[in-house]
Amino acid sequence: MSFVTKIKNQAQEKYNQIMKKKNEQYQEMNEENRGQENKQQENKMDQEKVIDEQPKNDDSAPNKPEEKPRQGTISYIKTNLTAAGDYLSNKVVEAQKTVTLQLQKVDISVKQAILKQKQSFNKWIALKIDQRISRSLKQMETKISLSVQKAVPSSCCFDFVNDAVLSLWTDASNLIRFELRVSIDEPIITLSKRPDKIRWLKPWYRLRNWILYSLYPFDVEPGKQLRSPSFLFIKLLQVIPFYGIQVFTFLIIFLAIDKTEEYQVVNYILDYKNIQFFTAGVLNALIGFFSYFYCATLKPAHDFINEKDQGLKLNYCFSHGPGAESHLILSQISYFTQVILIWCAFAVLHKTKSRADFISNEIKRQESIKRGGRLTGFMIYDLICFVGTCSLTGYIYYNYYYKKEDTFYMLPYVGNLIYFSHLMYGFLSLPFVIFVVPFFVRMFTSAIPTAYDQYGNVVPCINQMKLNYEELPLEQQDEIDIEEALEN
Incomplete structure (x- = not known):
């Protein structure tokens, strides 16, 4: 069950409790004021008869203000219950919005944390692979030296040729490691479209x-x-x-x-x-x-x-x-x-x-x-x-x-x-x-x-590299070329 559902259930229970109390009050007030309501109804009927007997003139009659329900009546209780229901529904909506915003923030922070963990994990993998490849390439140097020794039997030329071949092998190893690192890191470079500003x-x-x-x-x-x-x-x-x-x-x-x-x-x-x-x-x-x-x-x-x-x-x-x-x-x-x-x-x-x-x-x-x-x-x-x-x-x-x-x-x-x-x-x-x-x-x-x-x-x-271009703001000038500004 989610957090929003729990809040809705709690609000519904509170609303039911309020409705139950209002119904009990209504029953008590109904028994006490039954006689008063009957008298009020009789008076109201008498007033309606008097109004019906008077000549009707809609144009001259002023607009009468609406009568507010009196305290203790059914309409008064219904009005209070409606206001309470609106208040609770507004609170539920506000709570739902707050929870949604908090969940969005949590979602963003979780994504950022996952991204950081992914980057660190990729670097860790790249480091391990680089170390493994470096050890493998290092082990090949002994085999290369033996091959050079067989190809160059002269001792005076062996050191020179061996150093040259091993140096080239080291460069080739660094080239392989660099290409591997680039394929894993996927670097991003941000550039500007107008690096030169001298007019x-x-x-x-x-x-x-x-x-x-x-x-x-x-x-x-x-x-x-x-x-x-x-x-x-x-x-x-x-x-x-x-x-x-x-x-x-x-x-x-x-x-x-x-x-x-x-x-x-x-x-x-x-x-x-x-x-x-x-x-x-x-x-x-x-x-x-x-x-x-x-x-x-x-x-x-x-x-x-x-x-x-x-x-x-x-x-x-x-x-x-x-x-x-x-x-x-x-x-x-x-x-x-x-x-x-x-x-x-x-x-x-x-x-x-x-x-x-x-x-x-x-x-x-x-x-x-x-x-x-x-x-x-x-x-x-x-x-x-x-x-x-x-x-x-x-x-x-x-x-x-x-x-x-x-x-x-x-x-x-x-x-x-x-x-x-x-x-x-x-x-x-x-x-x-x-x-x-x-x-x-x-x-x-x-x-x-x-x-x-x-x-x-x-x-x-x-x-594997990604390029991002950033737009530079227009500089303050006495004369601005509109066509140039639109092009750029």
Whole structure:
């Protein structure tokens, strides 16, 4: 029996008791006042006869006030009983409403308590599963070491290879544990639709959001992104190494990305180095090959057949070969600018944070892993390649060009030499090509992938994550754009 039913039953019993007492009083008063009632009825009948004998005039007759029942009469008792019944019914309704509100509060508190217990239980389960998986993965290290020992019998190389393989295995283990934790926790992130409020920078914010959402959208599949015109247009600008187009495009991207987020800075460096291999390396090699084929074979043969020159122009490639006709100053500015951009991005990497640290912090990671992971080793390799190519170029220039008296005549040779230097540095970026596969980015850099929404917010690329957008109130302004306010 519920609480409301008990209250109704108690109210009904109380009402029955009151009715019983009233009936007893009524019987006593009826016996005592029977004679008085008879006299009153006789007087009333006499008054009615007198009224009937008088002429009726409804228009002139005033409205008589209703007579109140006298104390002790039946109508008086009925009126009191009705009032008591109304009073009790009102009290019952009020009690029912109070009980309903209390039950709702109890229901909300119970739901919150159950939700907290569920969350704590899920965390407990995740912790137990994580510990079990961690122990299992730890036990695999001994088997991996035995396999490495069989594959590398040399004792001098065993320690190096074993440490490298175990380090990669640790990164893979952390990746598995992270994906498991994300699938259990189901994180929720609250973002704003208008994070930028500086009015005079509004065109730049729109351009920034368009560039970032076109290149790195968090809610667009790769197959659909490859069919996006904006994505293809920006990628086309990134692969044009002429007239500084590529460098200017990456400069705009560097200004647009969130330089406080770890993965965005890492991805910028790797993306630039990947494209540098294909443009400064492969593309320049093809251009240089066809340019040399034209100047060394087609052009002299054409001139000899048409008798423009009785002898083959063997020195035609000196002035029209690969890099000879390029603008030296613009070429060098573009070359050094791209190196500066990459190292500026690497310089701010140690100050970055990951947007998914609220999950990854719960997973025990190696203390030696810093921001960017093993990207530092790749950057040291890139620095060695850059210094090596510059040193080789300077050595060749000093020994073969600088001592010549006719420096103007030697300018085409310098263009060929610089072209060769850029080509060699581009091919030396080959180790960065492995980062085209996202798995190796996670493995070697320990950076959790992030992307951008249409408002320019950095969002972790987690399938189970839920996004909530909060509306920001309009700021007080002298002039308010109604259309803009309605759109937002």
